[in-house]
Structure formats: C-alpha cells, structure tokens
Amino acid sequence: MERRRDRSPTIVDVAREAGVSKSLVSLAIRGEAGVGEASRERILDAARRLGYRSNSWARSLARGRSQLVGVLVNDLRSGYYVDVVRGIEDAAQRADLRVVLGEGRRDPAITGARIAHLQQLGVDGLVVISGRVDPQTLAQAAALCPVVVVGRPPEVPVAAAQVSNDDRAGARLAIRHLVALGHRRIAHLTDSTRPAASDRRDAVLATLEEFGLGTRGRVVSADGAGRLAAAVAARDPDAPTAVFARNDRTAVRLLGAAIDAGLRVPEDLSLIGYDNTDVAGIVRPTLTSVDQPRLAMGELAMELLTELSAGAAPRREVVRPELVVRASTAPAPGWSSPGARPD
Amino acid sequence: MERRRDRSPTIVDVAREAGVSKSLVSLAIRGEAGVGEASRERILDAARRLGYRSNSWARSLARGRSQLVGVLVNDLRSGYYVDVVRGIEDAAQRADLRVVLGEGRRDPAITGARIAHLQQLGVDGLVVISGRVDPQTLAQAAALCPVVVVGRPPEVPVAAAQVSNDDRAGARLAIRHLVALGHRRIAHLTDSTRPAASDRRDAVLATLEEFGLGTRGRVVSADGAGRLAAAVAARDPDAPTAVFARNDRTAVRLLGAAIDAGLRVPEDLSLIGYDNTDVAGIVRPTLTSVDQPRLAMGELAMELLTELSAGAAPRREVVRPELVVRASTAPAPGWSSPGARPD
DNA sequence: GTGAAAGCGCTAACAA
DNA sequence: TTGTTAGCGCTTTCAC
Numbered sequence: 001m002e003r004r005r006d007r008s009p010t011i012v013d014v015a016r017e018a019g020v021s022k023s024l025v026s027l028a029i030r031g032e033a034g035v036g037e038a039s040r041e042r043i044l045d046a047a048r049r050l051g052y053r054s055n056s057w058a059r060s061l062a063r064g065r066s067q068l069v070g071v072l073v074n075d076l077r078s079g080y081y082v083d084v085v086r087g088i089e090d091a092a093q094r095a096d097l098r099v100v101l102g103e104g105r106r107d108p109a110i111t112g113a114r115i116a117h118l119q120q121l122g123v124d125g126l127v128v129i130s131g132r133v134d135p136q137t138l139a140q141a142a143a144l145c146p147v148v149v150v151g152r153p154p155e156v157p158v159a160a161a162q163v164s165n166d167d168r169a170g171a172r173l174a175i176r177h178l179v180a181l182g183h184r185r186i187a188h189l190t191d192s193t194r195p196a197a198s199d200r201r202d203a204v205l206a207t208l209e210e211f212g213l214g215t216r217g218r219v220v221s222a223d224g225a226g227r228l229a230a231a232v233a234a235r236d237p238d239a240p241t242a243v244f245a246r247n248d249r250t251a252v253r254l255l256g257a258a259i260d261a262g263l264r265v266p267e268d269l270s271l272i273g274y275d276n277t278d279v280a281g282i283v284r285p286t287l288t289s290v291d292q293p294r295l296a297m298g299e300l301a302m303e304l305l306t307e308l309s310a311g312a313a314p315r316r317e318v319v320r321p322e323l324v325v326r327a328s329t330a331p332a333p334g335w336s337s338p339g340a341r342p343d
Numbered sequence: 344m345e346r347r348r349d350r351s352p353t354i355v356d357v358a359r360e361a362g363v364s365k366s367l368v369s370l371a372i373r374g375e376a377g378v379g380e381a382s383r384e385r386i387l388d389a390a391r392r393l394g395y396r397s398n399s400w401a402r403s404l405a406r407g408r409s410q411l412v413g414v415l416v417n418d419l420r421s422g423y424y425v426d427v428v429r430g431i432e433d434a435a436q437r438a439d440l441r442v443v444l445g446e447g448r449r450d451p452a453i454t455g456a457r458i459a460h461l462q463q464l465g466v467d468g469l470v471v472i473s474g475r476v477d478p479q480t481l482a483q484a485a486a487l488c489p490v491v492v493v494g495r496p497p498e499v500p501v502a503a504a505q506v507s508n509d510d511r512a513g514a515r516l517a518i519r520h521l522v523a524l525g526h527r528r529i530a531h532l533t534d535s536t537r538p539a540a541s542d543r544r545d546a547v548l549a550t551l552e553e554f555g556l557g558t559r560g561r562v563v564s565a566d567g568a569g570r571l572a573a574a575v576a577a578r579d580p581d582a583p584t585a586v587f588a589r590n591d592r593t594a595v596r597l598l599g600a601a602i603d604a605g606l607r608v609p610e611d612l613s614l615i616g617y618d619n620t621d622v623a624g625i626v627r628p629t630l631t632s633v634d635q636p637r638l639a640m641g642e643l644a645m646e647l648l649t650e651l652s653a654g655a656a657p658r659r660e661v662v663r664p665e666l667v668v669r670a671s672t673a674p675a676p677g678w679s680s681p682g683a684r685p686d
Numbered sequence: 687g688t689g690a691a692a693g694c695g696c697t698a699a700c701a702a
Numbered sequence: 703t704t705g706t707t708a709g710c711g712c713t714t715t716c717a718c
Contacts, residue, residue: 010710058712063694098460121443144396284603382704404695
C-alpha cells in the first residue's frame with residue numbers, strides 16, 4: 001500500500017541498497033559509534049545516492065523529543081525582540097537545537113494561541129519573550145515543557161525560569177543623566193501598569209524625590225504626548241524640560257509630536273527612551289536610550305532552558321541595563337556648568 | 344517499556360477510559376462523521392478528564408503531512424516582511440494551517456540553512472519572502488515541496504509560484520510625483536543590482552528620459568548618501584533637488600544624513616522611499632513612499648500555495664504599488680504653480 | 687560489529 | 703456504528 005507514488009527513500013531503502021540492516025543505517029547516519037568503517041562508508045554512500053532525508057516526524061516519535069525550541073515574541077516589528085531571538089538562535093545552534101518562531105502580535109489571545117501551537121508542534125522547550133502573556137497561559141505552558149520567560153509578564157509560574165533587566169536601575173540611569181544635565185522638571189511618559197513599566201515609574205519617582213525634585217504630575221500618560229509637547233511649546237512654566245519615556249516606541253512618538261509642535265530637540269526638550277532599539281539610531285536627533293543587552297539575554301535564556309531541561313531548578317536572572325547617550329539629551333535651558341555631579 | 348515515567352495520555356488511554364476502540368477515539372477527536380452521539384460524548388469526556396493532547400508527530404507520520412506551512416523572511420526588523428507574514432498567517436488560519444517562521448538575516452547562507460530546517464520539519468508548503476536567496480537553494484526547496492516566492496530573488500524555479508509588485512510602475516509613480524512638483528534634478532539612490540532594484544533603476548531612467556530630464560549621474564550608490572547630502576548643502580548646481588531611494592531604509596538613512604548636514608527636508612531636498620514601512624510614518628518629516636499591499640500579498644501567497652498543493656500549475660502574480668504622499672516631498676525650490684500636470 | 691524485533695502514537699483500510 | 707489490524711519511518715534494546 002504505497003500512499004505516495006514516489007515516496008522518498010527511508011532507512012529501509014538505504015539498508016537494502018547498502019546490504020545491511022536498518023538499525024545499522026540508523027546508527028551510521030546519526031554518526032553513532034559502533035559501526036564498522038566499511039559499513040559506514042557503504043551506508044553513507046548509499047544514502048547519498050538515494051537522496052535519503054531523515055524523517056523528523058518518525059525520529060521525534062521514536063525518541064520522544066524533537067530537538068526543537070519554540071520562541072514566542074510579542075511583536076516582530078520591534079528590534080528588541082528580534083535581537084533577543086538572534087541571541088537564542090546563536091546559542092541554540094551551538095546546542096544543536098533548532099528554533100521555531102511565533103508572534104503574539106501584542107495580543108494575549110493570539111499569544112496564547114501561538115504558544116499552544118508551538119507546544120502542539122512538540123518543542124522540547126519554550127522561550128516566551130513578551131510582557132503580554134496571561135498568567136494562566138504561561139502556567140499551562142510550563143506544565144507541558146520547560147519554559148523560560150524573557151521580560152516581565154504579570155506573573156511567572158514557579159516552574160519557569162526568567163531573564164529580565166533591572167528596570168529600576170535603568171530608570172535611575174535615565175533620571176540621573178537628566179539631573180546631571182541640569183534638568184529639574186522631568187516627566188515620565190508611560191502607558192502601562194505591567195511590572196516593567198511600573199517599576200520604571202516607581203524608580204523615576206523615587207529618584208526624583210531623592211533629588212528633591214517634586215513628583216507631582218510628573219507621570220504622563222503616553223497618549224498625552226501631543227498635549228505635553230503643546231505645553232512645552234506654550235512655555236508653560238510647569239512643563240518639563242526633559243522627558244524619560246517608558247520605551248523607544250513611546251519616545252519616538254513624543255519626538256514626532258515635539259517636532260510637529262515646532263520644538264527643537266534637545267534644545268527645548270530632552271528625551272530619553274528605553275531599549276536602545278535600532279530606531280534610536282535612525283531618528284533625528286538620535287535618541288538617548290537605556291540599553292538592555294538583548295543578545296546576551298537571548299543566550300542566557302537558552303542557558304536557563306538547557307538547565308531546566310536537565311532537571312535543574314528554575315533560575316531568575318536579572319541583567320544590568322546601560323545608558324547610551326545620543327543627541328536627544330542636552331543641558332537644560334539656562335544651565336551653565338554642571339558643578340558637582342549629583343551622583 | 345515506559346520511556347517517560349508519566350507519559351502523557353494517548354488515544355489508547357482514552358479508548359480504555361471510554362470503553363471503546365482507539366480508532367473510534369481517533370475519529371471522534373478529529374470530529375469526523377460516523378461516530379455515534381453517545382460514544383462521541385463519552386470519548387470527548389474521557390479525553391478531557393485525562394487531559395489528552397494529540398501527538399502531532401504521530402499524526403503527521405501516519406497521515407504523511409503536517410498541516411504546517413513554513414515562512415522564511417529575509418529580515419524580521421523590517422516591517423515589510425512582518426506585514427506579509429501577517430497576511431499569510433491570517434489566510435493560513437482560515438485554511439486550518441499553522442505557520443512556522445524562520446529568518447534569513449539578509450544572508451543567503453543563513454537563508455539556505457533556515458529553509459532546509461523548515462523543510463526538515465516537514466512543512467507541507469513553503470513561502471519565501473526574500474530577495475536574498477540563492478537560485479540553487481530555491482530550486483532544491485521547490486523539488487521537495489510546493490514553494491511560493493514573495494518578492495524578486497535573482498531566479499525563481501519554474502516549479503515555484505511568485506507574488507511580486509510592479510517595480511517599474513512603482514518607480515514611475517515616484518518620479519512622476521517629483522516631476523509634477525517641479526523637480527528637474529532628480530537622483531535615484533540604490534545599492535543593489537537584484538531584479539527589483541534594477542527594474543526600479545531602469546524605470547527611473549526611462550521616466551526621466553521621457554520628461555527630457557538628463558539621466559547622466561542620476562543614479563547614486565546608497566553609501567554615497569553623505570556625499571549627496573553634502574553636495575546639496577554646498578549648493579552644488581548639479582546636486583539634485585529630489586531623491587527617490589530604492590527603499591525606506593535607504594531613504595531614512597539619507598534623511599538622517601541630510602538633517603545632519605543642516606538641510607531642511609523637504610524645502611531643500613525632497614525624498615521618496617519604497618515599501619511604506621512603519622518607519623515612514625515615524626520619522627520627521629514623515630516619508631512619502633511607494634506602498635506595496637503587503638497584507639494582500641501575503642494572502643495571495645497562501646492562495647497560490649494552496650493551488651500548488653492541489654496540483655495546479657504555479658502562477659506568477661504581480662500586484663500594483665501605490666504612492667503614499669507624506670511630508671518629505673514638496674515643490675522644487677523656485678517652483679510656483681504646476682501648470683499642466685505632466686502625466 | 688551486526689541484525690531482529692518491539693515499540694513510539696496515530697491513521698485508515700477493512701471487517702464485523 | 704464500531705473494532706481489528708497493518709502500517710507511517712525511526713530508535714532502541716537484546717541476541718548473535
């Protein structure tokens with residue numbers, strides 16, 4: 001009963017062609033020890049002649065694993081995720097694993113569906129790079145296979161490992177940089193209450209307080225970017241001279257609004273983003289931003305995944321962000337020499 | 344011989360629990376007809392109780408296909424590819440297929456490896472969205488499963504279907520727009536000789552010629568963006584007043600160089616990109632760009648793939664680009680009223 | 687070093 | 703409507 005007229009060759013065909021048993025072919029093809037030099041030669045040769053291609057469905061079925069790691073990213077348009085993925089891919093390659101990718105499109109429902117799909121595929125492990133994933137989705141996923149979370153979703157199952165950056169430290173870097181430049185009215189532009197965002201916000205307020213710079217009205221919703229720019233343009237005495245946005249996306253949107261409002265950046269308004277994505281180097285002025293070591297985070301994620309698969313307890317790693325100073329930040333208007341550095 | 348201590352339940356377990364045979368379970372779970380209402384109920388119930396999850400390796404192995412379509416994109420950072428993927432995913436969902444994604448990182452070698460990997464996975468079909476793929480790679484791929492190419496690699500195997508946009512038409516749109524704005528010295532910024540790029544270039548030159556606007560020195564290499572900006576800034580009488588770049592990436596790089604050189608865009612220099620990616624709306628001034636209907640192209644690709652899988656002959660579809668006018672193009676310096684439109 | 691045989695979990699023909 | 707059985711292509715004991 002041949003299903004397909006010209007089925008592709010199997011180890012049985014190779015075995016017949018080489019005049020050996022199929023078990024030997026299996027060993028030879030995987031490069032296992034315990035095959036005579038002569039047989040090995042004949043087998044590999046026969047395989048080549050026949051154009052043999054190993055069937056991964058059968059292999060996975062027989063071995064009970066696939067050598068596949070699934071990676072779910074929140075949004076492919078953001079260079080942030082893509083860089084983490086590359087870190088993962090590089091590490092995976094070294095571990096002789098293959099990566100399959102899925103995108104959640106910033107939607108928890110789609111994210112859940114894609115995660116289910118990846119697990120359906122039979123991945124040996126899963127890396128979820130998204131803050132937009134329901135705790136329940138994540139818990140279910142972690143029950144099925146090793147899971148590493150990169151970033152900070154609302155909740156991380158106890159069984160899962162995690163890689164994240166120190167958001168409080170990152171926010172402090174940004175605020176201290178602005179204070180050092182003489183800024184006194186500093187606003188934080190944010191639109192989210194998820195852990196990363198709220199930590200950044202808390203750290204902003206704490207740091208402002210530390211410097212005795214009132215915190216009232218210093219947190220602005222991201223959709224108020226236009227109003228904020230207008231206020232600065234109108235020389236509102238309460239308007240900030242510098243803004244730290246929760247990420248580059250938000251910062252770039254404000255930059256657009258500021259330019260549209262006729263402001264000069266950084267002369268009239270300094271601006272800092274977060275994530276140091278490629279767009280930060282593309283816009284003008286180029287954007288000062290807090291950098292997360294994305295490639296390293298990806299590689300770290302694979303490391304944690306490997307540990308988990310080996311049965312180790314899940315670890316949580318926090319990496320340190322760094323400030324990358326570009327052209328969007330300058331001394332506050334009227335600020336001359338920066339006496340003692342505030343830090 | 345149990346390999347894993349707590350192996351997950353199989354149809355056999357479900358069958359035992361429901362007191363029926365495993366074939367009936369198989370039918371019931373897939374929702375096939377020919378299962379008694381009572382049995383179906385009992386089976387699904389048992390499956391739920393046991394937490395049964397169908398094993399896709401076994402299913403694929405038994406059925407000879409995976410319901411998977413592989414998608415290879417050139418570069419995930421570009422919104423262009425991502426949008427095409429979304430079109431594909433939407434169409435795939437309707438056809439009850441799942442998408443697995445791979446990235447070629449703008450490198451033919453990596454692209455080849457990823458394509459091989461996707462086929463190793465046993466995809467039923469493959470969509471390659473990349474101009475950066477070797478003819479040989481593509482030919483090998485097309486020999487293994489149905490392949491649809493989106494875009495214009497150097498060569499497309501006869502067995503493969505293709506979706507592309509009319510690059511000549513797109514280039515004409517751009518040039519005509521600039522001519523209509525009174526520009527007479529128009530340059531084309533390009534750095535590639537692959538089919539799409541060279542068609543755009545040819546169409547640019549042909550269109551300039553059509554309008555009697557000399558073509559000498561009108562094609563500038565992309566890495567000459569800085570020099571070009573400098574020439575404009577120096578008021579070189581030969582310098583262009585408008586530039587059509589081969590894509591948004593290149594256009595945005597030139598925009599940066601222009602701003603860095605102290606130029607005002609579009610007052611001193613008009614600028615058009617190609618692809619209408621998200622970055623076009625993000626930079627300031629916003630970028631006029633030639634739009635390819637990416638979502639539709641993705642859906643079309645899935646359509647062609649379905650046809651191919653059904654045994655139809657491969658088709659080549661060419662879609663029409665459109666010009667999206669934004670803020671980076673303005674009348675040429677000294678140009679007053681645009682008499683009769685040149686088109 | 688090599689071969690025989692029993693699975694892996696599922697589908698699909700065929701019988702009942 | 704339901705059960706039986708023979709694969710799908712590979713891995714992995716266990717004999718030889």
